[in-house]
Amino acid sequence: MRITRRCFGHIPKMLDFYSQFNPSPLSIKQFIDFGLSACERKSFTFLRKELPVRLANIMQEIHLLPEHLLRMPSVGIVNNLYITSFEEIIHFEKSEINDTTLDKFCQALIKIRNRHADVVEVMAKGIIELKESHDVDAHMENNIQYFLDRFFMSRVSIRMLINQHTLLFGGVLNGHSRHVGCIDPSCDVISVIKDAYENARFLCDQYYLASPELVVKSHNDLECGNEIRIVYVPSHLYHILFELFKNSMRAVMEYYGDSDTYPPVEVTIVRGKEDICVKMSDRGGGIPRSYMDQLFKYMYSTAPQPSKSDAHTVPLAGYGYGLPLSRLYARYLHGDLVLLSCEGYGTDAVIYLKALSNEANELLPIFNKTSTKFYRTPL
Numbered sequence: 288m289r290i291t292r293r294c295f296g297h298i299p300k301m302l303d304f305y306s307q308f309n310p311s312p313l314s315i316k317q318f319i320d321f322g323l324s325a326c327e328r329k330s331f332t333f334l335r336k337e338l339p340v341r342l343a344n345i346m347q348e349i350h351l352l353p354e355h356l357l358r359m360p361s362v363g364i365v366n367n368l369y370i371t372s373f374e375e376i377i378h379f380e381k382s383e384i385n386d387t388t389l390d391k392f393c394q395a396l397i398k399i400r401n402r403h404a405d406v407v408e409v410m411a412k413g414i415i416e417l418k419e420s421h422d423v424d425a426h427m428e429n430n431i432q433y434f435l436d437r438f439f440m441s442r443v444s445i446r447m448l449i450n451q452h453t454l455l456f457g458g459v460l461n462g463h464s465r466h467v468g469c470i471d472p473s474c475d476v477i478s479v480i481k482d483a484y485e486n487a488r489f490l491c492d493q494y495y496l497a498s499p500e501l502v503v504k505s506h507n508d509l510e511c512g513n514e515i516r517i518v519y520v521p522s523h524l525y526h527i528l529f530e531l532f533k534n535s536m537r538a539v540m541e542y543y544g545d546s547d548t549y550p551p552v553e554v555t556i557v558r559g560k561e562d563i564c565v566k567m568s569d570r571g572g573g574i575p576r577s578y579m580d581q582l583f584k585y586m587y588s589t590a591p592q593p594s595k596s597d598a599h600t601v602p603l604a605g606y607g608y609g610l611p612l613s614r615l616y617a618r619y620l621h622g623d624l625v626l627l628s629c630e631g632y633g634t635d636a637v638i639y640l641k642a643l644s645n646e647a648n649e650l651l652p653i654f655n656k657t658s659t660k661f662y663r664t665p666l
């Protein structure tokens with residue numbers, strides 16, 4: 288990236304240095320245990336190395352992107368955001384550990400988090416710029432899908448580290464006393480489901496003047512009928528559920544357009560030995576298999592917002608990254624999100640979450656020969 292070389296002299300060398308280390312995945316149990324011992328100096332010492340490592344790993348991949356994409360103005364903006372933030376963090380590499388340094392570090396993290404707030408939208412704009420200026424073949428689309436999954440997963444992980452440190456040590460009182468940073472050690476899955484449903488229903492009522500009811504079923508044979516709770520990040524679970532409820536409601540309301548009664552959206556929660564599963568079932572008519580693959584594709588989802596005139600048709604091309612990002616949130620702690628549709632009937636979406644906090648490890652992209660080869664190997 289010529290711009291980088293000219294303007295940020297020592298950065299390329301530092302990028303090479305930090306990208307030779309693999310990111311260190313933490314389990315949600317480690318986040319909790321660390322958060323309960325809450326030692327700011329230990330957190331600072333870990334983060335001033337780990338954050339540059341995670342930033343450098345993904346920055347090196349940005350530089351491997353197809354030239355056409357790399358040259359898009361919005362991708363250049365994102366690249367420079369990362370360079371600026373990387374430079375700010377490595378500034379603390381050899382700092383003396385005292386209260387002033389710790390306070391400046393916290394402020395720097397908050398500044399970085401704010402700087403990167405709109406990166407998803409800016410990256411989506413970069414994809415639109417590419418589609419409007421070049422033909423994108425299957426190989427390039429494959430590269431972009433691979434990169435964006437890794438890029439957005441890396442971003443989720445970096446924001447998780449920043450949020451934990453700033454929530455634990457940023458001086459703001461912890462409103463939810465039992466939460467450890469952004470983690471709820473005893474997250475009541477059903478209450479997050481109801482939250483997400485009510486908010487999606489509000490949007491559905493606004494647009495369709497009606498909405499499907501919610502039916503919740505729960506199976507917990509492992510802990511004989513107790514409430515199903517998990518050590519998890521409520522905001523991640525909410526993000527996934529909100530997206531799925533919006534999709535289910537849209538499908539049901541479009542499929543039963545002229546009816547005045549609608550089949551409910553059924554959510555079943557099951558506590559297994561390994562996983563907690565949340566299955567969302569709707570009778571929204573389902574999706575043909577030929578279309579299923581497109582739902583998780585960034586290139587297919589990235590399209591200019593539908594003009595108001597076509598607002599009445601179901602946008603078959605998704606217009607956001609809601610579904611691919613939801614799957615990344617589920618996969619971030621070794622869970623998953625799977626869609627099963629029966630065309631002509633409806634769709635099941637299953638969220639798998641690790642039931643045990645010591646198995647819920649961060650899933651982090653690693654910049655190495657394997658990932659480099661992927662970008663350089665023709666289909």
Ligand SMILES: O=C(O)CCCOc1c(F)cc(-c2c(C(=O)NCc3ccc(C(=O)O)cc3)noc2-c2cc(Cl)c(O)cc2O)cc1F
Binds near residue numbers: 531578582605607609
């Ligand atoms: O990102 C965004 O903003 C929203 C992006 C997303 O927008 C969509 C959306 F909400 C709902 C559907 C949809 C349809 C549909 O639309 N069926 C009708 C059709 C008929 C024919 C064909 C075809 O021939 O290709 C395709 C679909 N059926 O089931 C679902 C459905 C999809 C998901 Cl992911 C889900 O969790 C639950 C569902 O019920 C498709 C979307 F795409």
